[in-house]
Amino acid sequence: MxxxxxxxxxxxxxxxxxxxxxQHPSKENGLTELGKRQAKALKTKLELEAFDVIYSSDLPRxxxxxxxxxxxxxxxxxxxxxxxxxxxxxxxTHEERSLEERKLIAFIKENRFLNRPPKGExxxxxxxxxxxxLKDLPESAKVIVFTHGxxxxxxxxxFIEFKHARYFDLDNTGITELKLSKDKTRVLRVNxxxxxxxxxA
Amino acid sequence: xxxxxxxxxxxxxxxxxxxxxxxxTNSQLSELGVQQAKCLAERLAGESFDFTFSxxxxxxxxxxxLALPxxxxxxxxxxxxxxxxxxxxxxxxxxxxxxxxxxxxxxxxxxxxxxxxxxxxKQHIERLAAWMQDLPSSGRAVAFSHGGSIRAVIFSILGYxxxxxxxxxxxxxxxxxxxxxxxxxxxxxxxDSAHLETLKRG
Numbered sequence: 001m002x003x004x005x006x007x008x009x010x011x012x013x014x015x016x017x018x019x020x021x022x023q024h025p026s027k028e029n030g031l032t033e034l035g036k037r038q039a040k041a042l043k044t045k046l047e048l049e050a051f052d053v054i055y056s057s058d059l060p061r062x063x064x065x066x067x068x069x070x071x072x073x074x075x076x077x078x079x080x081x082x083x084x085x086x087x088x089x090x091x092x093t094h095e096e097r098s099l100e101e102r103k104l105i106a107f108i109k110e111n112r113f114l115n116r117p118p119k120g121e122x123x124x125x126x127x128x129x130x131x132x133x134l135k136d137l138p139e140s141a142k143v144i145v146f147t148h149g150x151x152x153x154x155x156x157x158x159f160i161e162f163k164h165a166r167y168f169d170l171d172n173t174g175i176t177e178l179k180l181s182k183d184k185t186r187v188l189r190v191n192x193x194x195x196x197x198x199x200x201a
Numbered sequence: 202x203x204x205x206x207x208x209x210x211x212x213x214x215x216x217x218x219x220x221x222x223x224x225x226t227n228s229q230l231s232e233l234g235v236q237q238a239k240c241l242a243e244r245l246a247g248e249s250f251d252f253t254f255s256x257x258x259x260x261x262x263x264x265x266x267l268a269l270p271x272x273x274x275x276x277x278x279x280x281x282x283x284x285x286x287x288x289x290x291x292x293x294x295x296x297x298x299x300x301x302x303x304x305x306x307x308x309x310x311x312x313x314x315x316x317x318x319x320x321x322x323k324q325h326i327e328r329l330a331a332w333m334q335d336l337p338s339s340g341r342a343v344a345f346s347h348g349g350s351i352r353a354v355i356f357s358i359l360g361y362x363x364x365x366x367x368x369x370x371x372x373x374x375x376x377x378x379x380x381x382x383x384x385x386x387x388x389x390x391x392x393d394s395a396h397l398e399t400l401k402r403g
Contacts, residue, residue: 045395048402159368162359169380169387187369190388194244194395 002137005051005144006152006176007042008191010035010068012061018093022086022120023059031064038173038196039068045175045195052138056146057081065173066146075146080133083148087120112165123165126154134158134180152176159185171196203382204336205389207250207343208351209268211260212237213373220292224285224319227259234260236400237374238267244376244396245269251340256280256347264374265345274345279332282347286319312361322361326353333357338383351377358386372397 014021014029021029031039046069056066058077066075089101097105108115108122116122130151137143149170156168159178170176174191212234216223230238245268255265257276265274288300296304307314315321320328329350336342348371355369355377362368371377375392 160359161362167359167386167388169389171389174390185368187391189370189375189393190391192390192393192395194393197247 001140002180003142004137004178004180005142006155006178007065007069007144007146008149008152008170008172008174009057009061009065009146010038010042011172014091020086020090020092021061021083022090023082023084024086024090025059026091027060030060031068035061035065035172036068039065041195041197042173042175043069046144050142051144052141053143054146055081055143057083057148057151059083059148062146062148069146078133080129081145081147081151084123084126084150085119085121087117089117089120123150123154123157126150127158130154131158139182156187156190159187202339203380204339205341206336206379206381207248207341208354208377208379209241209264209343209345210348210351210371210373210375211256211258211264211345212241212267214260216290217373222285222288222291222293223260224283224289225258225281226289230260230263233400234264234373235267237397238264240396240400241268241374241376242270245343248343249341250343252337252342254280254342254344256282256345256350258282258347261345261347268345268374269343277332279328280344280346280350283322283325283349283353284315284319286316288316288319322353325349326357329353330357333381336381354379355388355391358388 010031011034012021012029013032016032053076054066054070054073055076055078056062058079059082063077089105104117108117113123116125152170153165153168168190170191171193173196174193176190177188179186179188212230214223214228214234215231216228218231221228253265253269253272253274255261255274255276257278258281261280262274262276288296288304303316307316312322315324351371352369369391371392372394374397375394377391378389380387380389
């Protein structure tokens with residue numbers, strides 16, 4: 001039985017600025033002060049748990065969250081855990097976009113499963129690479145993964161069929177937990193963010 | 202304008218502990234169930250709700266009274282668990298041949314089939330959808346209810362899985378949160394039971 005914890009990264013600088021993040025690798029887009037506090041609150045919450053493997057997306061906001069939670073343990077980076085690729089739409093705020101780009105975003109929103117920006121990904125593309133990553137996991141282990149909202153929603157979509165990509169609103173450092181065995185997957189919890197308590201409000 | 206809705210499953214009952222099929226028949230909270238409800242009370246102490254709803258089944262009502270002792274619960278029978286009709290109160294081992302056949306028939310297509318004098322998932326979900334229709338359009342609301350009923354609400358948003366697998370867990374006193382606007386229903390969390398961690402570690 002594989003016990004999988006999926007963690008969304010802490011609040012990032014670009015999300016506060018309203019900048020599309022996607023897979024943009026900019027080091028500028030690290031955690032905010034609030035993001036760091038969220039990661040530390042998560043660290044306290046996880047202290048009594050023992051994980052066999054720690055994975056993280058290689059994007060700065062996820063990796064920084066992982067390192068704050070597990071400062072002394074090796075973290076396995078995997079690019080299949082990156083956020084959905086928004087290609088050239090990344091790094092810009094709404095105000096900075098051309099009319100063309102705004103139209104493109106409206107088009108993506110019409111069907112997030114199928115529509116993608118040029119050179120970028122749709123929701124199904126993310127589901128495929130998450131599925132591919134899942135195949136590499138041991139059959140029996142307790143694994144924690146620091147990743148992104150789009151990846152966590154994709155993982156959920158692999159196990160619960162649903163029609164729209166935006167049913168779940170996931171908080172920074174929220175915990176989603178799955179239990180996977182050969183013939184059955186159980187969703188134990190989605191976006192548990194009790195550790196954020198007061199400063200989440 | 203949006204409504205934040207917290208859906209909370211009742212604490213463990215003596216029948217939960219014995220593996221008895223409950224449905225709409227009353228059974229009382231076990232000692233553990235009372236403890237769970239008290240942990241929930243601590244969790245909810247910092248929250249404020251404009252509306253407090255509860256299923257009128259004893260286990261939900263008692264959980265609500267322990268968790269929010271100052272609140273005046275508004276009971277609504279539409280929040281009850283799915284009805285298992287003639288097999289309520291029995292464990293699976295206690296079902297006779299006829300009753301086992303009913304259960305098998307129900308399981309084949311629970312969306313359409315029901316146990317005699319019970320409900321199908323379709324009837325159950327329509328009952329909860331009718332309740333949701335009557336909810337206020339803004340503010341914060343909490344509803345003490347049941348595992349099957351919370352699942353019905355979630356699946357009414359996501360769509361029913363084709364194989365009818367019940368693959369989401371709803372633990373006793375677990376918290377599921379939604380944000381409902383006129384045009385959308387968002388799931389904020391499912392089965393958050395962080396308040397039980399100390400209890401689980403024992």
